[in-house]
Amino acid sequence: MENSNQECKKDSIIEVVKLTKQYENDGVVTPVLHNINFEIPKGQFVAIMGPSGSGKSTLMHILGFLDTLTTGVYQFEDKDVSKMDDNALARLRGEKVGFVFQAFNLLPKASVLENVKLPLLYSDVPAREWDKMALQAIEAVGLSHRVNNLSNQLSGGEKQRVAIARSLIRKPSIIFADEPTGNLDSKSGIQIMEILQKLNLEQCVTIILVTHETYTAEHAERVLRIRDGVIVSDEKVKNRRIANDGEMLK
Numbered sequence: 001m002e003n004s005n006q007e008c009k010k011d012s013i014i015e016v017v018k019l020t021k022q023y024e025n026d027g028v029v030t031p032v033l034h035n036i037n038f039e040i041p042k043g044q045f046v047a048i049m050g051p052s053g054s055g056k057s058t059l060m061h062i063l064g065f066l067d068t069l070t071t072g073v074y075q076f077e078d079k080d081v082s083k084m085d086d087n088a089l090a091r092l093r094g095e096k097v098g099f100v101f102q103a104f105n106l107l108p109k110a111s112v113l114e115n116v117k118l119p120l121l122y123s124d125v126p127a128r129e130w131d132k133m134a135l136q137a138i139e140a141v142g143l144s145h146r147v148n149n150l151s152n153q154l155s156g157g158e159k160q161r162v163a164i165a166r167s168l169i170r171k172p173s174i175i176f177a178d179e180p181t182g183n184l185d186s187k188s189g190i191q192i193m194e195i196l197q198k199l200n201l202e203q204c205v206t207i208i209l210v211t212h213e214t215y216t217a218e219h220a221e222r223v224l225r226i227r228d229g230v231i232v233s234d235e236k237v238k239n240r241r242i243a244n245d246g247e248m249l250k
Contacts, residue, residue, distance in 0.1 A: 012075075013174060013206050014040040014063060019072035021058055021229075032058050033229045036072070042173070043204040045197065047211055047220035047237075055229040057178065060210050064176045065093040077173065094122055098167025098175040100196075102182040104159040106151040106166075112138060113147050116165045123170065137165040141195055157188030164195055174206040175199070181216050193219040197242065215241070 021033040033055050040046055050056040061067040062074065065081070068089075074081040076092070084092070106115045116134040125133070138144055141161040151159060160180060167175050177196060181189030197219050199205040211217050218241040225233040 011042050011078075012039045013042040013044075013077055014038075015073075015075045016063075016069075017073040019062070019074060020070050021055075021062060021067070022070050031229065033062075033069075036231055038224060038231065038234060040206065040208070043200070043206055044222060045200040045207045045209070045220045047209045047217035047223045048226060049211060049217055049223055050226035051212070054226045056210050056226050059226065060176055060178060060208065063208065064097050064099060065089040094119070095170065096173045098170070098172040100160070100163050100167050100175060100177040100180045102179040104151075104156075104163050104183070106159055106162055108152040109150055111148050111150055112143060112154070112162050112165075115151055115162055116169055118166060119169055125170075133169050134165070137168040138162075140168060140199070141165045155188070156184050157191055160184060160188070160192050161195065164192070164199075168199070168205075172205070174208065176208050176210070178210045179212070180209070181211070181213065186215075189213075189216065 016036055016038060019033060019036040020031070022029050022031040024030070036059065048056045048059060058067065062069050069082060072082070077096070079092075081089070081092070107118075113131070113134055116137055117130050120127075120130045120133065135144070135147065138147055141164050143158060143161050143165065146154065146158060151162060154162065160183075163180075164175075175196070180196070181192055184192065193216055196207055196209070200207045207220070209216065209220055217223050218237060218239070221237050221240055223233075223235055223237060224231055225235075
């Protein structure tokens with residue numbers, strides 16, 4: 001199975017230069033990220049790996065506009081995010097970014113369709129288009145037969161599929177997946193990675209995966225390893241695992 005999204009990789013979607021992050025509480029400064037530098041082309045599938053406390057989740061939050069850097073430059077689609085105010089960041093986050101979290105974050109007594117439509121409540125998309133967009137996203141993750149089920153009637157793997165569909169509904173440029181298989185058994189985890197990988201290979205969606213699981217990271221094409229707030233390695237995955245057929249992509 002060949003990677004079919006090379007054409008979209010001509011431009012970068014993310015570039016960070018000398019990025020640092022520190023928190024201050026009652027005059028106590030806690031540095032978290034130190035002099036981070038990398039670039040991510042559009043359509044790339046990148047895994048960020050590191051032990052607990054390494055700074056990987058903080059980095060993801062900054063890249064996903066959930067937090068701000070302290071010093072340095074962050075460019076997203078050639079826009080300098082470092083200088084944007086909270087309102088501009090919120091707009092960018094709503095229009096360009098999808099999130100998938102370990103805890104699913106679904107409304108338990110809402111249907112699959114209702115959960116997937118949630119991001120549209122804060123958009124300018126006309127309400128008459130919501131159902132159509134949600135159904136397309138649900139179909140993309142193979143859950144059309146569960147549209148009217150409540151989310152608390154679903155398995156863990158199905159809940160994560162709903163979360164992925166929800167992240168897709170506004171057709172984001174990039175999806176951030178934070179430990180998306182952490183609450184799943186290995187079989188369900190592989191299925192989730194298959195869906196993410198298919199979105200990357202077939203639809204050129206940029207994926208940034210935060211994980212501590214090697215088998216999960218093998219589905220990416222590049223791995224950034226972070227330790228003590230520093231990028232210690234940035235390598236291409238030598239034997240990329242293709243989830244839907246078990247092959248390895250060299």
